[in-house]
Amino acid sequence: MTKTAGRRPVTHPPVRPLPAPAPAGRRRRRLADQARAYGFLLGGLLCFALFSWYPAIRAVVISFQRYTPGSPPEWAGTANFTRVLDDPEFADAWRNTLTFTLMALLIGFAVPFVLALVLNELRHARTFFRVVVYLPVMIPPVVSALLWKWFYDPGTGLANEALRLLHLPTSHWTNGTDTALVSLVLVTTWANMGGTVLIYLAALQSIPGELYEAAELDGASLLQRVRHVTVPQTRFVILMLMLLQVIATMQVFTEPFVITGGGPENSTVTVLYLIYKYAFLYNDFGGACALSAMLLVLLGAFSALYLRLTRTEGDT
Numbered sequence: 476m477t478k479t480a481g482r483r484p485v486t487h488p489p490v491r492p493l494p495a496p497a498p499a500g501r502r503r504r505r506l507a508d509q510a511r512a513y514g515f516l517l518g519g520l521l522c523f524a525l526f527s528w529y530p531a532i533r534a535v536v537i538s539f540q541r542y543t544p545g546s547p548p549e550w551a552g553t554a555n556f557t558r559v560l561d562d563p564e565f566a567d568a569w570r571n572t573l574t575f576t577l578m579a580l581l582i583g584f585a586v587p588f589v590l591a592l593v594l595n596e597l598r599h600a601r602t603f604f605r606v607v608v609y610l611p612v613m614i615p616p617v618v619s620a621l622l623w624k625w626f627y628d629p630g631t632g633l634a635n636e637a638l639r640l641l642h643l644p645t646s647h648w649t650n651g652t653d654t655a656l657v658s659l660v661l662v663t664t665w666a667n668m669g670g671t672v673l674i675y676l677a678a679l680q681s682i683p684g685e686l687y688e689a690a691e692l693d694g695a696s697l698l699q700r701v702r703h704v705t706v707p708q709t710r711f712v713i714l715m716l717m718l719l720q721v722i723a724t725m726q727v728f729t730e731p732f733v734i735t736g737g738g739p740e741n742s743t744v745t746v747l748y749l750i751y752k753y754a755f756l757y758n759d760f761g762g763a764c765a766l767s768a769m770l771l772v773l774l775g776a777f778s779a780l781y782l783r784l785t786r787t788e789g790d791t
Contacts, residue, residue: 531771538764555765559753565766567741568749572725575656575745579724583664584717590668591675592701605676609669616666620733623662624649627734649735652742659730659743667723671716678712679705711784718781722774746770 538555540548559565594604611619626633627648635645649655682705690700706713728747731737737744737752744752746766754763 534764534767535771537760538768540761542760542764543758544760551761555761556769559762559765559769562762564741564744564749564752568744568746571656571741571743572727572745572747575660575727576721576724578657578660579663579720580717582660583668583724584720586664587668587671588675588713591672591679592705594672595676595679605673608672611666612669614666616729617733619666620662620730623665623730624734627658649743650739652739655735655739655743659727659734662730662734663724663727671720674712674716675709678709682708714784715781718777718784722777722781725770725774 541551542548590608629635629647629650634648638645647654648658686704687700690704726747727745731743731745731748735743737748750763750766753759
């Protein structure tokens with residue numbers, strides 16, 4: 476037997492908590508952390524201010540001036556806005572832009588959602604098809620527009636050649652006033668749907684499988700499962716992508732500039748393309764900035780709505 480009766484238990488002195496730092500020390504430490512964080516952000520903030528905020532503010536100022544390169548600017552008040560509003564191309568540009576945005580929502584918004592649903596149900600070669608869908612996003616926009624310009628050529632273009640092989644009537648595509656804008660919508664849909672499809676796929680894969688199992692037990696069909704399970708569970712993502720698509724399509728420029736040049740008969744002149752014409756063809760920087768200010772106000776309203784909805788969803 477070991478002798479333990481005579482031993483005293485080992486005792487340790489009580490551990491005293493460290494004294495709390497003084498309020499002044501905490502405040503200095505917090506200020507130092509904030510200064511360090513803002514120091515890391517300073518470079519990005521300076522670049523953003525130089526290349527984003529300053530041009531926007533400068534454009535608003537020039538929109539109220541009579542500005543010609545090489546001569547001092549003169550205050551013109553609202554004369555630039557009046558001249559732009561009286562331009563016949565102004566109504567055409569806004570009508571084409573709004574029509575383009577509406578068709579992009581009907582075509583370019585529905586197609587990625589349907590593709591995401593199909594890819595989400597695939598069991599084989601899922602990665603391959605995801606790469607194929609995302610591949611157009613990696614092609615530079617100008618290169619993509621040049622490819623589609625050759626594709627739409629009414630003489631030897633691939634689109635009409637395919638229609639001839641199928642013994643179907645050919646189309647003027649971008650050379651027809653009634654088909655040019657729709658043709659450009661197809662181009663932008665093909666070029667930009669890859670990223671949208673991946674976002675939809677991420678949202679679909681976050682839906683609990685138990686919801687689909689319960690719907691199947693209740694006898695719901697595929698369309699009913701999409702309507703009552705998929706759409707409600709992804710409504711926030713759908714709304715956000717819709718607002719972002721509106722903001723993006725209202726700034727369409729590359730496709731009209733490269734493929735159609737605004738024609739035929741101004742049927743594809745958009746607001747951004749008209750801004751380009753005022754600035755670099757008419758040498759009217761005041762009118763170009765007036766148009767830019769109008770577009771800035773409209774897109775700012777959509778951006779405010781986007782931020783409001785994002786903040787509301789985050790709070791809930």
